[in-house]
Amino acid sequence: MxxxxxxxxxxxxxxxxxxxxxxxxxxxxxxxxxxxxxxxxxxxxxxxxxxxxxxxxxxxxxxxxxxGGSSGGSIVANVKPAGSNGGSPIQGVTAWVAEQGHEPNKSITYEQVPPVGGEHHPTWLNCGIYSKPVPQKNAVHSLEHGAVWITYSPTLPADQLEKLKAFAKQDYMLLSPHEGMSSPITLSSWALQLKVDNADDPRIKTYIDTYRNNKDTTPEYGASCSGGTGKPE
Incomplete structure (x- = not known):
């Protein structure tokens, strides 16, 4: 067996x-x-x-x-706890089982804050640094393409934000503020997430190095993180 x-x-x-x-x-x-x-x-x-x-x-x-084609009803993204850390070598990582799929005509609710996967808009969000909250259903598509999405509380101190911006100046990186998080900073990739208290946490770099455009954890490895929607700084 x-x-x-x-x-x-x-x-x-x-x-x-x-x-x-x-x-x-x-x-x-x-x-x-x-x-x-x-x-x-x-x-x-x-x-x-x-x-x-x-x-x-x-x-x-x-x-x-x-x-954004939101006139076709609404759904809750199909994302369930994996019951493990997904085999991550990084302490504190949480894993999910996330459904893929495009929903251009529906409003999508994500139970995770911020989202880690699930059904999403057909157009991905262009990777880069954003000073305002971004459309979640586009950002989730970027995760499917291999992006690591750093979200931060709008009240995060300026010096902490500058450190996050330094991390985000790479390909396949998203950075944006996000309301309602349970931690000041969250790092998300497809079906994986890490919450940290400050930008000096060494796990931030480790997470990015491990999961950014990772061919083993990216559902659509090799897909672009540009040419979509959004105008980063």
Whole structure:
């Protein structure tokens, strides 16, 4: 039973990774199509400027982006406690089992604060440093792509924030304020999370080094953390 069970688990993991690679390939194709659409829109916009109707187009595009397709009801993200630390070598890490999936037309509630995974918006949040709270359902998609998301209490002292910004000046990093957390600082990656009390905690660097764009814990390893939505500093 032991060897067979181990083989079965390995096959299941391999199947999941193969499915993730397929999703990445499909995502890259969608990115390419989106880039082509943007080129068409830019060309159309130039023509509309000449015709004096750019204001109307801008209003349509802005309205669509702002609504975010939230008119299709609501769901609670399917994220359950793993009952362990996910095999993490870092003390204090909590693990979950998080469902993947895109929900463009629904409002999504996340029971974890901040979220660690679950269903999310099809468009990911561009990695970088944000001075205001960011859309959670876009940030979760970035976690799926391998980002580590550092969130901090809005009351965090300025010197502490500067230290976090230094950590966030890397690829596949998100930094933003977040209300309602149980600790001043939280580090999240897909289905994993670490809460710390201050920016001097050595586990911050260890967590980032361990989980940032980690091919073993990133569901869609190799997917981009740019070309999505959001304008970081």
């Amino acid at each position: 032991g060897p067979q069970s181990g083989t079965s688990k390995k096959q299941t993991k391999n199947a999941k990774m193969a499915a993730a690679r397929q999703r990445v390939a499909e995502q890259r194709e969608r990115e390419a199509k989106a880039a082509r659409r943007r080129s068409i829109i830019i060309g159309s916009t130039a023509a509309l400027v000449a015709g004096g109707v750019i204001a109307g187009l801008a209003a349509v595009v802005l309205t669509e982006d702002d609504k």
